[in-house]
Amino acid sequence: MAERVVIFDTTLRDGEQSPGISLDPIEKLEIAEQLAKLNVDYIEAGFPVASQGDFDAVSEIAKQIEGPTIAALSRTHLADVDRCWEALKHAEKARIHVFISTSPSHLEHMLKMTPAQIIKETKAGVYRAKQYTEDVEFSPQDATRTPYDFMLEVLNAAVESGATTLNIPDTVGYGIPWDFGALIANIRKEIPGDYIISTHCHNDLGLATANSLAGVQNGARQVEVCVNGLGERAGNAALEEVVMALAIRSDLFPGLTTQIRTEELAKTSRLVSRLTGYPVQYNKAVVGRNAFAHESGIHQHGVLSDRSTYEIIDAKSVGQTGSQIVLGKHSGRHAFTDTLAKMGITLHGDAVNASFKRFKELADKKFEITEADIEAIVAQEMGVATHETYKLLDLTVSGGLGVMPTAKVVIDKDGDTLVGAAEGNGMIDAAGKAISKAIGVEAELVGFQVSSVTGGVDAIGDVVVQLESKGRKVSGRGISTDVVEASARAYLDAINRLMRISDRLSEVGIAETP
Ligand SMILES: CC(=O)SCCNC(=O)CCNC(=O)[C@H](O)C(C)(C)COP(=O)(O)OP(=O)(O)OC[C@H]1O[C@@H](n2cnc3c(N)ncnc32)[C@H](O)[C@@H]1OP(=O)(O)O
Ligand SMILES: CC(C)C(=O)C(=O)O
Numbered sequence: 001m002a003e004r005v006v007i008f009d010t011t012l013r014d015g016e017q018s019p020g021i022s023l024d025p026i027e028k029l030e031i032a033e034q035l036a037k038l039n040v041d042y043i044e045a046g047f048p049v050a051s052q053g054d055f056d057a058v059s060e061i062a063k064q065i066e067g068p069t070i071a072a073l074s075r076t077h078l079a080d081v082d083r084c085w086e087a088l089k090h091a092e093k094a095r096i097h098v099f100i101s102t103s104p105s106h107l108e109h110m111l112k113m114t115p116a117q118i119i120k121e122t123k124a125g126v127y128r129a130k131q132y133t134e135d136v137e138f139s140p141q142d143a144t145r146t147p148y149d150f151m152l153e154v155l156n157a158a159v160e161s162g163a164t165t166l167n168i169p170d171t172v173g174y175g176i177p178w179d180f181g182a183l184i185a186n187i188r189k190e191i192p193g194d195y196i197i198s199t200h201c202h203n204d205l206g207l208a209t210a211n212s213l214a215g216v217q218n219g220a221r222q223v224e225v226c227v228n229g230l231g232e233r234a235g236n237a238a239l240e241e242v243v244m245a246l247a248i249r250s251d252l253f254p255g256l257t258t259q260i261r262t263e264e265l266a267k268t269s270r271l272v273s274r275l276t277g278y279p280v281q282y283n284k285a286v287v288g289r290n291a292f293a294h295e296s297g298i299h300q301h302g303v304l305s306d307r308s309t310y311e312i313i314d315a316k317s318v319g320q321t322g323s324q325i326v327l328g329k330h331s332g333r334h335a336f337t338d339t340l341a342k343m344g345i346t347l348h349g350d351a352v353n354a355s356f357k358r359f360k361e362l363a364d365k366k367f368e369i370t371e372a373d374i375e376a377i378v379a380q381e382m383g384v385a386t387h388e389t390y391k392l393l394d395l396t397v398s399g400g401l402g403v404m405p406t407a408k409v410v411i412d413k414d415g416d417t418l419v420g421a422a423e424g425n426g427m428i429d430a431a432g433k434a435i436s437k438a439i440g441v442e443a444e445l446v447g448f449q450v451s452s453v454t455g456g457v458d459a460i461g462d463v464v465v466q467l468e469s470k471g472r473k474v475s476g477r478g479i480s481t482d483v484v485e486a487s488a489r490a491y492l493d494a495i496n497r498l499m500r501i502s503d504r505l506s507e508v509g510i511a512e513t514p
């Protein structure tokens with residue numbers, strides 16, 4: 001039968017110690033309800049002696065949450081332990097978590113206690129807790145900087161006084177996986193008794209998850225973790241990372257399992273982020289918005305064929321929506337045409353290449369290309385690619401306060417290059433006049449409308465113009481992140497239409513009105 005790795009969630013205690021986070025009892029209760037849905041084994045709900053609000057939060061959670069055991073933190077002071085129990089006493093299952101520092105630095109600079117006093121405090125605090133509940137956890141704070149023999153002495157004292165879980169905190173994130181793993185294995189070997197070993201790893205060197213896993217590999221059967229890796233300074237081991245590493249690399253943890261409902265991970269992460277005000281970094285493992293997003297063409301090609309080429313976790317198994325193909329400057333034709341197909345657009349022949357070319361040009365200027373952008377590009381290219389007489393090769397404009405706006409355009413007509421330059425009443429007007437000059441068409445701008453296709457500072461501008469020439473009105477559309485360029489494209493699009501109409505009229509033998 002599989003052996004359980006107990007998930008002890010301390011988001012509401014150590015996680016809340018992150019600078020700037022202060023959850024009220026209602027918010028803590030909401031997170032605790034979600035942690036119960038996630039099916040954690042323990043919820044460390046707070047530090048009751050810290051404030052009346054934290055006492056109330058622990059007390060409410062103890063009264064209302066069913067499923068997980070409710071734990072709370074206490075110094076070794078007997079008054080702290082009593083207060084801790086007062087908050088926990090209504091819980092279906094309750095644990096008191098007693099801690100005291102053991103490292104020379106903490107003894108000398110903070111507690112100003114001798115090692116003998118630490119042993120005495122440990123015994124007193126754990127013993128007092130044991131009077132209230134069978135389930136007592138003890139932590140020697142700053143364990144990884146504590147002399148080994150002294151730590152064993154303190155841990156022995158804790159077990160003899162009734163501790164059933166020995167938590168080994170890497171309080172300042174000093175541990176390195178193989179070293180921390182060896183520490184856990186040695187404690188297991190040296191301390192007799194009926195207890196389980198736990199890890200509590202901080203992330204000061206970015207090793208909290210790795211150290212927790214090394215602990216499990218060496219005999220720890222509880223891991224203390226926080227949702228989104230919250231916690232003091234650089235945070236604690238992230239719940240979602242440890243749980244998924246144990247699941248995905250079960251080959252390295254044979255016979256071990258957690259009871260976490262992983263499909264609840266993303267939702268839990270979002271709730272914690274919303275209530276704490278701490279954003280989840282985009283590239284956060286498992287729950288980040290980019291955890292299953294692919295932007296580069298080679299990866300997109302792979303994932304579109306089979307997601308296992310670039311994903312080790314099924315996004316749905318952690319409550320994320322699925323693999324995402326994000327179009328951008330690194331994307332290739334596979335992803336581009338796949339996106340078009342999903343949008344119900346089928347392009348043939350030159351239109352594919354022309355659209356892809358425009359897409360790449362845009363992607364060079366824009367961070368991310370959305371479906372709305374694609375729609376705009378394709379709408380233009382479907383017309384232009386098949387019927388374009390004149391193509392815009394280059395556009396230069398200048399203007400400013402007190403400066404006459406000018407524009408110069410270079411246009412291709414069936415391999416010939418046409419150039420035109422003009423002044424205008426604004427840069428858009430100058431660009432239109434330069435196009436008219438280059439082509440030799442007399443057309444008056446009678447309508448102009450600009451709108452934004454997409455949002456953000458790099459939004460695409462969608463320009464529609466109406467031109468009148470020889471009594472005929474035609475409209476044209478242009479799209480670009482630059483509104484002057486979009487206007488020039490719209491102007492040229494309208495002129496191309498004029499040409500098509502005129503060609504069609506002469507094809508059918510109808511003379512144009514002068
Ligand atoms: C690594 C960790 O995460 S440990 C948990 C850290 N979390 C917190 O500190 C959050 C909640 N804390 C608080 O609200 C406050 O610090 C309180 C209520 C606990 C104590 O407040 P104060 O009485 O004003 O003391 P203060 O915080 O300034 O100093 C800590 C005191 O606790 C003592 N102390 C610290 N740890 C322990 C311990 N495990 N057992 C016994 N005493 C301890 C210190 O020696 C110091 O005592 P002193 O006041 O006699 O000098
Ligand atoms: C209270 C203890 C377990 C702690 O948070 C730490 O040492 O980091």
Ligand SMILES: [Mg+2]
Binds near residue numbers: 169171200202231232
């Ligand atoms: Mg901690």
